[in-house]
Structures are given as structure tokens and as C-alpha cells.
Amino acid sequence: MIIDRIDFRLANDLAELGPLVRALDFFGEAVALPPKTAHRLTLAIDEFVNNAVDYGYPDHRQGEITVSIRHRVEHLEIVIADDGDAFDPLTAPAPDLSGSIEERRIGGLGVHLVRTLATSFAYRREDERNVVTLALALDA
Amino acid sequence: MIIDRIDFRLANDLAELGPLVRALDFFGEAVALPPKTAHRLTLAIDEFVNNAVDYGYPDHRQGEITVSIRHRVEHLEIVIADDGDAFDPLTAPAPDLSGSIEERRIGGLGVHLVRTLATSFAYRREDERNVVTLALALDA
Amino acid sequence: MQIDRFVEKNVVITTVKGRLDSSTSPKLDEFMAAIPEGSSVLLLDFAELTYISSAGLRVVLKAAKLAKGSGVVLAICGLIPPVHEVFDVSGFSTLIPIHPNRDAALATLG
Amino acid sequence: MQIDRFVEKNVVITTVKGRLDSSTSPKLDEFMAAIPEGSSVLLLDFAELTYISSAGLRVVLKAAKLAKGSGVVLAICGLIPPVHEVFDVSGFSTLIPIHPNRDAALATLG
Ligand SMILES: Nc1ncnc2c1ncn2[C@@H]1O[C@H](COP(=O)(O)OP(=O)(O)O)[C@@H](O)[C@H]1O
Ligand SMILES: Nc1ncnc2c1ncn2[C@@H]1O[C@H](COP(=O)(O)OP(=O)(O)O)[C@@H](O)[C@H]1O
Numbered sequence: 182m183i184i185d186r187i188d189f190r191l192a193n194d195l196a197e198l199g200p201l202v203r204a205l206d207f208f209g210e211a212v213a214l215p216p217k218t219a220h221r222l223t224l225a226i227d228e229f230v231n232n233a234v235d236y237g238y239p240d241h242r243q244g245e246i247t248v249s250i251r252h253r254v255e256h257l258e259i260v261i262a263d264d265g266d267a268f269d270p271l272t273a274p275a276p277d278l279s280g281s282i283e284e285r286r287i288g289g290l291g292v293h294l295v296r297t298l299a300t301s302f303a304y305r306r307e308d309e310r311n312v313v314t315l316a317l318a319l320d321a
Numbered sequence: 322m323i324i325d326r327i328d329f330r331l332a333n334d335l336a337e338l339g340p341l342v343r344a345l346d347f348f349g350e351a352v353a354l355p356p357k358t359a360h361r362l363t364l365a366i367d368e369f370v371n372n373a374v375d376y377g378y379p380d381h382r383q384g385e386i387t388v389s390i391r392h393r394v395e396h397l398e399i400v401i402a403d404d405g406d407a408f409d410p411l412t413a414p415a416p417d418l419s420g421s422i423e424e425r426r427i428g429g430l431g432v433h434l435v436r437t438l439a440t441s442f443a444y445r446r447e448d449e450r451n452v453v454t455l456a457l458a459l460d461a
Numbered sequence: 462m463q464i465d466r467f468v469e470k471n472v473v474i475t476t477v478k479g480r481l482d483s484s485t486s487p488k489l490d491e492f493m494a495a496i497p498e499g500s501s502v503l504l505l506d507f508a509e510l511t512y513i514s515s516a517g518l519r520v521v522l523k524a525a526k527l528a529k530g531s532g533v534v535l536a537i538c539g540l541i542p543p544v545h546e547v548f549d550v551s552g553f554s555t556l557i558p559i560h561p562n563r564d565a566a567l568a569t570l571g
Numbered sequence: 572m573q574i575d576r577f578v579e580k581n582v583v584i585t586t587v588k589g590r591l592d593s594s595t596s597p598k599l600d601e602f603m604a605a606i607p608e609g610s611s612v613l614l615l616d617f618a619e620l621t622y623i624s625s626a627g628l629r630v631v632l633k634a635a636k637l638a639k640g641s642g643v644v645l646a647i648c649g650l651i652p653p654v655h656e657v658f659d660v661s662g663f664s665t666l667i668p669i670h671p672n673r674d675a676a677l678a679t680l681g
Contacts, residue, residue, distance in 0.1 A: 182340040185387070186328040195593065200322040200351060202590075207347050211340060220622060220653030227624045231593050247325070278662030282639045287632050290661050291625040297660045335483065342480075360512060360543030367514050371483050418552030422529045427522050430551050431515040437550045 184212050186251050193234045193244035193265070198227065201248070212252060217321035221298045222250070222257060228291035229261045229270075229313055237265020237311070256300060256316040263311050269304045270296075270313060324352050326391050333374045333384035333405070338367065341388070352392060357461035361438045362390070362397060368431035369401045369410075369453055377405020377451070396440060396456040403451050409444045410436075410453060464492050470571045473500040474563070478509040481517030489517075493524035496531050502570045503528055506563050508539030513547050525557055534558075538566040574602050580681045583610040584673070588619040591627030599627075603634035606641050612680045613638055616673050618649030623657050635667055644668075648676040 187208055191197040202223060209219035226248055238244050244264050251258040273292040277285070296302050299315040306312070327348055331337040342363060349359035366388055378384050384404050391398040413432040417425070436442050439455040446452070462485035463478040473496075477489060496503065505521070507513075521537070528535035538560040540548060548554045560566035572595035573588040583606075587599060606613065615631070617623075631647070638645035648670040650658060658664045670676035 182337045182344070183330045184327065184344065185330050186326065186389075187324065188326040190323045190325050197322045198592075198594065202592075204322070204324065204347075204351055207344075211344055216651070217653045217656060220656070223622060224624055224657070227592055231624075231626070249326075276662075282632070282635050282666055285632060285636075285662075285666065287629055287636075288625070290628055294625055294657060294660055298656070338482075338484065342482075356541070357543045357546060360546070363512060364514055364547070367482055371514075371516070416552075422522070422525050422556055425522060425526075425552075425556065427519055427526075428515070430518055434515055434547060434550055438546070 182211070184208055184252060186249070188250075189248040191230065191246045191248070193238050193246055193263070195231065195234055197246075198230060201226065201230070208250065214257075215319065215321045218257065218317055218319055221317050221321065222259070225259055225295045225299065225315060225317065226261060228295050232268075232270075232291060233261075233263035233265050233311070237263050237268065239266065253319075255320070256318055259315050259317065261313045262307075264309055265311060267306050268311055269306075271302075271304050322351070324348055324392060326389070328390075329388040331370065331386045331388070333378050333386055333403070335371065335374055337386075338370060341366065341370070348390065354397075355459065355461045358397065358457055358459055361457050361461065362399070365399055365435045365439065365455060365457065366401065368435050372408075372410075372431060373401075373403035373405050373451070377403055377408065379406065393459075395460070396458055399455050399457065401453045401455075402447075404449055405451060407446050408451055409446075411442075411444055462488060464489060466492070468497075468500070469567060471500065472502040472504050472567060472571055473497050474504045474506055476506040476509065480512040481510055481520070482512060482514045483516040486516045486520045490520045490523065493520065493527070496528065496533055501533060503533055503535045504563070504566055504570065505535070505537045506539050506566075507537055507544060508541075508562065510539075510544055511541070513544050515551075518547070518551050518553060521553065521557070534570065536560060536566055536570055538563050572598060574599060576602070578607075578610070579677060581610065582612040582614050582677060582681055583607050584614045584616055586616040586619065590622040591620055591630070592622065592624045593626040596626045596630045600630045600633065603630065603637070606638065606643055611643060613643055613645045614673070614676050614680065615645070615647045616649050616676075617647055617654060618651075618672065620649075620654055621651070623654050625661075628657070628661050628663060631663065631667070644680065646670060646676055646680055648673050 205223050246263040249260040270292045276289045301316040303314045386403040389400040410432045416429045441456040443454045465476045525535045536558040575586045635645045646668040
């Protein structure tokens with residue numbers, strides 16, 4: 182059995198991440214994802230849902246975040262969308278990865294990690310939503 | 322968290338039912354389906370996958386069965402498709418539900434159960450596939 | 462699925478735990494193929510049956526036919542609502558006596 | 572997530588089991604906020620850490636900064652490949668010594 186696709190809908194509330202992570206673990210086991218792919222999948226969704234909840238709704242209005250996973254032959258395709266304020270993660274400054282422990286800034290790694298681990302990454306603003314589409318290799 | 326949609330793909334092999342049922346159980350718990358809806362969901366998929374495997378491939382060729390569940394506001398919409406020989410379940414004879422124990426025929430109940438428990442039921446042949454679409458009430 | 466059997470007075474009680482579907486029903490079928498010597502009532506206690514499909518109904522009807530042919534009563538008890546619904550829709554509820562629980566069944570049958 | 576701490580020679584070993592993400596990392600942050608009196612090496616044993624996100628990296632860098640400022644060495648051991656990958660991609664692998672397992676870490680640091 183293969184799970185070809187699974188779509189989630191969440192409130193903009195970090196409490197949603199617990200059940201979501203359990204569902205991602207179930208999916209990863211059901212389709213026997215390689216360990217790195219499974220980790221990257223949870224990481225990508227965790228980072229972007231956290232960012233949407235933390236930064237996308239500064240007025241604390243209720244919001245909706247959707248996550249869709251398609252299981253293709255050679256990769257997972259992930260679409261994360263939120264109705265928070267417009268934000269293009271491709272404009273997030275790249276972190277400075279050199280420098281000593283004293284020099285390194287704390288934070289600012291989430292977007293970088295996901296962009297680096299994804300084999301493709303795109304952003305669009307569509308119907309008042311931020312839509313991030315990314316692919317993760319299945320032969321990790 | 323809500324699971325809005327989940328799509329499965331199976332070989333025409335009854336061994337696929339074990340993992341599929343575990344995934345349906347996970348889905349039912351994750352979205353807190355009412356007990357009757359959860360039972361009807363597994364029943365509908367179990368009956369139609371069993372029938373496709375048992376009757377759809379008399380030459381024992383390899384086949385593919387897909388199951389898609391969409392979680393709507395008031396119902397679950399289920400689409401079960403197989404590339405077995407054409408068969409319209411609406412033509413399956415209705416079982417005789419009266420009669421004594423001696424008179425009742427063994428079998429012939431699967432399609433009837435699903436049709437009766439579904440709030441809508443449709444069949445079409447499309448792209449060499451049998452496609453059954455049915456809805457299950459969420460307020461069962 | 463787990464099947465257990467024990468005897469209370471003249472009633473042979475068979476409990477079935479778990480799922481009764483195309484993969485598990487052959488086991489119950491085998492179990493019900495012979496009626497224990499000297500029994501006058503067979504009670505299927507389905508209190509811990511969480512799921513039944515038409516494959517399970519098949520085995521139940523077969524057992525009911527065998528019992529009837531042998532002059533033995535077959536009854537069922539303890540159906541959870543989703544399983545009871547399947548008995549209702551299949552017309553089995555009017556064919557086979559269904560008791561709410563084991564005590565109620567034994568009070569009537571024992 | 573479960574955190575345990577014990578001391579082997581001059582090395583304070585902190586083991587972290589489970590997931591280190593935005594919901595669990597504050598607990599590790601609190602744990603690492605004070606450096607035990609008289610310790611010269613802090614070892615984070617992540618052998619049973621199954622997941623780390625940027626929220627976990629935050630806490631690790633904070634702890635590394637605190638250790639450095641106190642003249643204490645902070646090292647890590649036991650990363651499973653998916654977690655090691657996150658350390659590599661974040662540049663942390665070149666910042667903080669990473670040992671394959673606790674024995675190797677203690678042989679070098681102890
Ligand atoms: N959905 C978003 N809406 C607005 N700003 C965002 C959003 N996501 C990220 N950002 C901005 O991009 C920065 C970098 O994000 P990230 O790489 O996840 O690191 P961190 O959240 O640790 O700062 C954030 O600090 C924030 O300013
Ligand atoms: N996918 C299928 N292809 C061909 N025939 C089918 C298919 N599904 C069902 N049938 C026919 O319809 C009949 C009724 O099916 P069902 O109600 O499930 O009861 P049962 O399988 O117990 O006979 C079957 O006996 C079979 O002849």
C-alpha cells in the first residue's frame with residue numbers, strides 16, 4: 182500500500198503541531214520513507230508552520246494553514262499555504278555560516294535549512310495566501 | 322488538525338488490506354470520526370477492494386486499486402477505482418432480506434450494505450477503470 | 462482476532478475479540494463448524510468485536526444454519542452500535558436473537 | 572523529550588531522548604542555563620535524539636556560547652544521520668566538536 186497524497190488543515194496555533202507530527206510519523210512509516218527524507222519532511226513543515234504562526238498574524242487574528250504532501254516516484258512534493266501577511270521566504274537573509282561561536286547569531290536558520298535540504302523550492306502569493314512548494318528527494 | 326484528504330494506491334492483493342485498515346484507523350482517530358462513520362468507512366473500502374480483487378481480475382493479471390477519501394463539512398466522500406473488468410455494482414442483485422434462516426442465501430451482502438449505509442452512491446466506467454463514488458454522513 | 466470458548470450451564474459461549482473480516486473470518490468459520498456435544502444453545506458474545514464485514518456475516522449465517530439444522534439455538538450478544546447497524550441493514554437482526562449483553566442473554570437462554 | 576544528566580570524571584553528560592523542536596527546546600534551554608560548578612566539559616549525548624529543528628539548534632548554540640564564555644568546552648556525540656545532516660547544513664558541525672558516540676567523546680575529552 183502506498184499513500185499517494187495527504188492534505189492537512191490547521192489553525193494558526195502551535196498546539197496543532199503535536200497531532201500533525203504524529204500524522205507525519207504515521208505517513209513516513211506507512212510508506213517506508215528513508216530516515217533522512219522523513220526527517221526533512223517533518224522539518225520543512227515544522228519550520229514553515231512555526232514561522233507562519235509566529236510571524237504571519239501579528240494582529241493575532243484566526244488563520245488557516247494547509248499542508249499537502251504528494252508522493253511521487255522520485256520525490257515528495259509539499260505545498261504549505263497560509264493566509265497570514267504576505268511574506269516571501271526567498272527574501273529571508275541567508276545566515277552567516279562561518280564565524281566563531283561568539284560571532285554566530287542565534288536563530289535565522291529555519292528557512293535556510295529547508296531551502297538547502299529541498300531539491301526545489303518556490304514561493305507564490307495566491308488568493309491572499311503564501312504558498313510554498315518544495316520537493317524532497319526519496320533516495321536520501 | 323484536520324486531515325482534509327488522503328489517497329491510497331494498492332495492488333490487487335488482499336494482503337494490502339492490513340496496512341490500509343491501519344491507515345483508516347489512524348485517519349478515523351486523527352479526525353475523531355463518529356464510531357458508526359468510522360466503521361462504515363472501513364466497511365465500504367473493505368467490501369469494494371475485496372470485490373475488485375476477488376472478481377475483477379479473473380485472468381490474475383496485476384492490477385491497481387486506488388482509494389481517495391475527502392473530508393468535507395458534512396460527509397466523507399470516498400472514491401474507489403480499479404482497473405479490473407468492467408462491473409457496475411448497481412446491477413448486483415438486491416439480497417432477499419426476508420425469509421427464514423434456512424431460506425437466506427449465504428453471501429451477496431457486501432454491495433447492499435455499502436449502498437444502504439451511504440448517503441449517495443454512483444458508478445462510472447472511466448479510462449478503463451471502475452469508479453465508485455460514495456458519501457458517508459459525518460453525523461452518524 | 463481472538464476467539465475463546467467456554468460453557469456456562471447448557472450454553473456454549475464463544476467470544477470474539479477484534480475484527481471479523483475476510484482475513485479473519487475463516488478462523489471463526491472453522492471454530493463454528495462443529496457443535497460441541499450436548500450443547501443446546503450457542504451464544505456468540507461479540508462485546509469485544511470492533512468490526513464486521515459481509516465476510517463476517519457469511520460465517521454467522523453459516524453457523525446459524527448449522528445450529529438450526531441440529532436443533533440448537535444460536536444467539537448473539539453485546540453488539541457495539543456500528544456492528545449492530547450492520548446486523549440491522551443485512552436483516553440478520555430479525556433472523557437471529559440479539560441480546561444487549563451476556564447476562565441478558567443467559568437470563569433468557571440459560 | 573526526556574533529559575538526564577550525570578557526571579563521568581570531569582565531564583558533565585546531558586542525554587536528550589526524543590524530539591527537540593519548538594515545543595520541547597525551552598526545557599533543554601532551561602537545563603543548560605547554568606553550568607554545574609567545577610565542570611570543565613559539557614557533553615550533549617544526542618544518541619537518542621530522533622529529531623531536531625532550528626528551535627533545537629538555537630538552544631544548542633546558546634549553550635555553546637555560554638560554555639565558551641565560561642571557559643568550558645561543549646561537545647556533542649551520537650547524532651543519527653538525519654540529525655547530523657541538520658548540524659552540517661547549519662554550519663554547526665564546524666563550530667562544535669561532534670563525536671560519533673559517547674565512548675569516543677570521553678576518550679578525547681575525559
Ligand atoms: N511567515 C512569515 N511571515 C513573516 N516573516 C517571516 C515569516 N517566516 C519567516 N519570516 C522572517 O524571516 C526570518 C527568518 O526565518 P527563519 O529562517 O525561520 O529563522 P527564525 O524564525 O529563527 O528567525 C524570521 O526571523 C522572520 O523575520
Ligand atoms: N468488481 C467486481 N467485478 C465483477 N463482479 C463483481 C464485482 N463486485 C461484485 N461482483 C458481483 O456481484 C456479486 C455481489 O457482490 P457482494 O454484494 O459483494 O457479495 P458477495 O461478494 O458476497 O457475493 C458478487 O457475487 C459478484 O458476482
